[in-house]
Amino acid sequence: MSDTAELGRVTSLAPSAAAVEGDEGRVRGLVDAAKGLEEADARGVLAWLATAVPRPAVTSSFGAESAVLLHLLAEVAPQVPVLFLDTGLHFPETLAFRRDLAEQFGLQVVDLHPLRSVDEQARDRGHRLWERDPDACCGLRKTVPLRQALRSFDGWASGVRRVQTPERADTPVVEARRHDGRWLVKVAPLAAWTDEDVGHYLDANELPRHPLAGQGFRSIGCAPCTTAVAPDQDPRAGRWASTAKTECGIHLDADGAVERTRAAAPG
Numbered sequence: 001m002s003d004t005a006e007l008g009r010v011t012s013l014a015p016s017a018a019a020v021e022g023d024e025g026r027v028r029g030l031v032d033a034a035k036g037l038e039e040a041d042a043r044g045v046l047a048w049l050a051t052a053v054p055r056p057a058v059t060s061s062f063g064a065e066s067a068v069l070l071h072l073l074a075e076v077a078p079q080v081p082v083l084f085l086d087t088g089l090h091f092p093e094t095l096a097f098r099r100d101l102a103e104q105f106g107l108q109v110v111d112l113h114p115l116r117s118v119d120e121q122a123r124d125r126g127h128r129l130w131e132r133d134p135d136a137c138c139g140l141r142k143t144v145p146l147r148q149a150l151r152s153f154d155g156w157a158s159g160v161r162r163v164q165t166p167e168r169a170d171t172p173v174v175e176a177r178r179h180d181g182r183w184l185v186k187v188a189p190l191a192a193w194t195d196e197d198v199g200h201y202l203d204a205n206e207l208p209r210h211p212l213a214g215q216g217f218r219s220i221g222c223a224p225c226t227t228a229v230a231p232d233q234d235p236r237a238g239r240w241a242s243t244a245k246t247e248c249g250i251h252l253d254a255d256g257a258v259e260r261t262r263a264a265a266p267g
């Protein structure tokens, strides 16, 4: 798979027979066997994902702090594909950052596209859906494409951290999740990291910053739904700032279709 590889329209993805079978017992067994990872460092968690899970993936928004997880991945498992939700509404700076990081770190980035372009969505659902119904927009442009792409994988990692939002406060390092009838392993190698941990890692490793990070953009998603924040504000205060929305939905169990079970406590 090349850096420029694309999965194309997500509807072209079809689950393999093994993926369809993707049995609950096997995934739960993997998660239970990984109970010690709650205390492991991020490199150890990523290395486990890359070796223990048959078809692993990592997701990245190529946002303000994404270089941390991607740098760790490049160190321990650069062959693992990185899934990027190319919503068609990102800042040009984000797309440039995605290209630069993939090249610098030698990562295999796969662009996931929504079924409909932004213009097609406007024709079908009206202009600027993100202003009228951001949950629907995120569903069409993020949640559905990712879930369809995950049919081709058995487990995935994200950069979610517990301190980011109340919804993320209980994030386990390793869990089993049922998506659309299939069980997958999900890991959060940075679950316990603080904002200070992230800043220190970026500085210590002299990692590149998102081009907008220096302009007050401390959490970066689609351009219509992202604003700069003041230094004393919550970094995620600039996401969907005029609404009560705090999550795009890819990490939520909101539709009731996802069940989770966490790894047993170490010991």
Ligand code: SF4
Pocket (backbone or CB within 6 Å): 087, 089, 129, 130, 133, 134, 135, 137, 138, 139, 141, 142, 221, 222, 223, 224, 225, 248
């Ligand atoms: S972040 Fe905004 S523009 Fe992007 S998919 Fe969600 S609602 Fe749509």
